Amino acid sequence: MKLLIRIRAAVINGLRELRxxxxxSLLSMSGIILGVASLVAMVTVVQGMVGNFRQFVDAMGGxxxxxxxxxxxxxxQEHLAELSxxxxxxxxxxxxxxxxxxxxxxxxxxxxxxxxxxxGREVNTMINGVTPDYLPVAKRWVDPSQGRFISDLDIxxxxxxxxxGSSIVAELFPPNVDPLGKVIRVKGxxxxxxxxxxxxxxQGMEIRSASGKGKGGGGMWRWRxxxxxxxxxxxxxxxNGNDRLSGLGLQVASGDDLNYAVEQVERTLLQTHNGLxxxxxxxxxxxxxxxxxxxxxxxxSLGGVAGISLFIGGIGIMxxxxxSINERIREIGVRKAVGARGSDLFLQFLSEAAVIxxxxxxxxxxxxxGIVSIMNYVLMQAVPTGVVSKFDWIIMVQxxxxxxxxxxxxxxxxxxxxxxxxxxxxxxxx
Amino acid sequence: xxxxxxxRGLHKAYVMGDETVHALDGxxxxxxxxxxxxxxxxxxxxxxxxMHILGxxxxxxxxxxxxxxEEVSDLSxxxxxxxxSNRVGFVFQSFNLLPRLSVLENVALPLxxxxxxxxxxxxEAAKIALERVGMSHRLTHRPTQLSxxxxxxxxxxxxxxxxxxxxxxxxxxxxxxxxxVDRILDLLGSLLAEGITVVVxxxxxxxxxxxxxxxxxxxxxxxEDRRQ
Numbered sequence: 034m035k036l037l038i039r040i041r042a043a044v045i046n047g048l049r050e051l052r053x054x055x056x057x058s059l060l061s062m063s064g065i066i067l068g069v070a071s072l073v074a075m076v077t078v079v080q081g082m083v084g085n086f087r088q089f090v091d092a093m094g095g096x097x098x099x100x101x102x103x104x105x106x107x108x109x110q111e112h113l114a115e116l117s118x119x120x121x122x123x124x125x126x127x128x129x130x131x132x133x134x135x136x137x138x139x140x141x142x143x144x145x146x147x148x149x150x151x152x153g154r155e156v157n158t159m160i161n162g163v164t165p166d167y168l169p170v171a172k173r174w175v176d177p178s179q180g181r182f183i184s185d186l187d188i189x190x191x192x193x194x195x196x197x198g199s200s201i202v203a204e205l206f207p208p209n210v211d212p213l214g215k216v217i218r219v220k221g222x223x224x225x226x227x228x229x230x231x232x233x234x235x236q237g238m239e240i241r242s243a244s245g246k247g248k249g250g251g252g253m254w255r256w257r258x259x260x261x262x263x264x265x266x267x268x269x270x271x272x273n274g275n276d277r278l279s280g281l282g283l284q285v286a287s288g289d290d291l292n293y294a295v296e297q298v299e300r301t302l303l304q305t306h307n308g309l310x311x312x313x314x315x316x317x318x319x320x321x322x323x324x325x326x327x328x329x330x331x332x333x334s335l336g337g338v339a340g341i342s343l344f345i346g347g348i349g350i351m352x353x354x355x356x357s358i359n360e361r362i363r364e365i366g367v368r369k370a371v372g373a374r375g376s377d378l379f380l381q382f383l384s385e386a387a388v389i390x391x392x393x394x395x396x397x398x399x400x401x402x403g404i405v406s407i408m409n410y411v412l413m414q415a416v417p418t419g420v421v422s423k424f425d426w427i428i429m430v431q432x433x434x435x436x437x438x439x440x441x442x443x444x445x446x447x448x449x450x451x452x453x454x455x456x457x458x459x460x461x462x463x
Numbered sequence: 464x465x466x467x468x469x470x471r472g473l474h475k476a477y478v479m480g481d482e483t484v485h486a487l488d489g490x491x492x493x494x495x496x497x498x499x500x501x502x503x504x505x506x507x508x509x510x511x512x513x514m515h516i517l518g519x520x521x522x523x524x525x526x527x528x529x530x531x532x533e534e535v536s537d538l539s540x541x542x543x544x545x546x547x548s549n550r551v552g553f554v555f556q557s558f559n560l561l562p563r564l565s566v567l568e569n570v571a572l573p574l575x576x577x578x579x580x581x582x583x584x585x586x587e588a589a590k591i592a593l594e595r596v597g598m599s600h601r602l603t604h605r606p607t608q609l610s611x612x613x614x615x616x617x618x619x620x621x622x623x624x625x626x627x628x629x630x631x632x633x634x635x636x637x638x639x640x641x642x643x644v645d646r647i648l649d650l651l652g653s654l655l656a657e658g659i660t661v662v663v664x665x666x667x668x669x670x671x672x673x674x675x676x677x678x679x680x681x682x683x684x685x686x687e688d689r690r691q
Contacts, residue, residue, distance in 0.1 A: 053563050363559065364561055366559075367561060370553050371547065371553070371621065372545070372549070372625070373544065374540070375540060375541070376541075457521060460555070
């Protein structure tokens with residue numbers, strides 16, 4: 034308690050000193066202001082970029098996804114093509130039965146790029162036959178207010194139902210029409226709309242649509258929001274006429290098991306395909322690897338910026354504190370003569386350094402907000418689909434704590450000098 | 464009168480380069496409570512060193528000091544700081560008031576380092592001390608707004624605010640005009656009534672003449688100890 038009272042008195046004294054020497058205080062804060070501002074701004078912007086990258090990898094199905102696609106046989110095996118049925122639901126069963134680390138298997142039977150018709154309105158899009166596992170593998174969902182997805186019963190009964198991507202809804206239906214329950218036509222067959230997939234643009238991240246490029250935004254998000262999904266059994270029996278699949282999407286329980294899972298899946302499929310490699314396996318691992326490298330590079334450069342900030346800010350404070358002590362040697366002598374202990378003066382000067390660094394840190398936070406706003410503006414001009422960096426209070430608290438630590442470290446040496454001055458010498462100082 | 468401090472065989476030596484300077488060279492003295500003492504001597508005579516050691520700013524190389532019955536010749540820095548804030552007051556030639564503090568804050572400064580004084584108690588004690596020296600009308604002024612005589616009165620208030628047993632005044636009139644010299648010396652003399660021992664360190668005979676006892680020093684030794 035007594036220490037708290039002493040600290041309080043020392044901080045009040047520190048503020049008084051700052052007020053008495055405004056220009057000098059501002060100069061001594063400049064290092065901390067720039068350090069904290071650049072640090073917080075950099076971390077915020079880099080977090081925005083990292084967030085963008087994570088979303089990108091997620092949009093590709095995440096790091097746990099394995100994609101299996103058909104592949105033409107090499108020339109020397111072409112005459113053996115009859116031996117393999119290609120990708121079928123038997124492969125799905127086999128993978129599910131033998132490889133437990135594969136959590137979901139989502140077979141896809143592509144019907145093709147077809148015309149949808151509703152009351153004279155038309156739109157062309159990809160028709161996919163899928164199972165309920167499509168949602169977890171693609172990391173998509175159907176909001177409860179937007180109906181439901183394909184169910185196992187739909188597959189069992191080969192029902193004529195469909196789920197639409199959000200951009201198809203926007204193109205096929207007028208804004209005031211609820212698509213749920215409407216009947217659309219695909220290749221002359223009637224399908225009831227039972228659900229709408231989530232819109233990727235509205236997934237919590239602020240992706241700026243390129244203006245003037247048509248409905249539904251541009252780039253990769255455009256095709257992610259398009260498409261019509263029907264039960265896989267309906268696709269194979271009513272459209273394709275065979276049960277061959279166009280591809281499989283697999284989700285592994287953990288990204289760490291990815292390589293092992295790839296080996297297992299390849300071995301299993303080679304068995305079911307009688308040793309013919311008429312399929313190809315791809316993962317997002319290379320993308321992930323690049324992502325990891327980028328993240329490490331960012332962290333290292335941030336560490337460098339943090340180190341330089343620490344150095345500059347600390348030197349600034351120490352320099353000014355030493356100058357201030359030199360100017361106030363006589364004052365230190367007087368304080369000691371009237372009973373101040375070394376620890377009282379240590380506390381007094383350390384508090385002054387702390388006050389400088391806290392105020393500098395606060396000003397730095399305000400400056401960093403300005404920097405991030407400018408960088409956001411520049412980013413949006415350059416990359417219209419870029420993710421906007423958002424302020425995170427944790428980063429700001431960290432930035433401020435960082436400045437306090439710097440201030441305290443930089444203040445220790447000057448404070449020790451003040452505390453150890455001989456009162457007689459100090460009083461003689463002119 | 465009751466004894467306040469007794470010093471026996473006090474030595475203080477400084478090493479300056481190859482040379483050892485004996486600032487005090489076997490000093491024996493006794494100070495009573497409520498005495499008005501002048502320590503007289505030219506510069507280098509050891510009078511300031513004696514004041515610093517008796518005022519707990521410095522420690523002797525050799526010898527014993529009994530202060531209020533306790534041996535204090537070898538105290539830690541913190542313990543000496545305790546004596547400075549509780550039992551000793553200083554008045555300096557150049558006042559040594561802190562320019563950024565008000566008169567009231569300057570006087571309350573010694574109590575800032577005492578844990579038995581709250582902020583209100585500090586202010587109250589400072590006001591009483593300022594009233595004692597006739598400076599109650601200048602509480603919020605800065606030292607630069609005061610005349611030399613007023614500043615020294617404020618400095619005396621600061622020296623007595625913690626109710627010390629002894630006040631050291633180091634050339635207290637050195638920076639004052641003639642009119643103020645007497646007023647300050649009279650003010651110092653009036654402290655005796657409160658049982659405070661006043662020690663004026665000076666090289667000015669006329670200042671020393673006001674004291675009841677004059678200790679003349681030369682070359683680190685007491686040359687004469689005379690009551691008048």
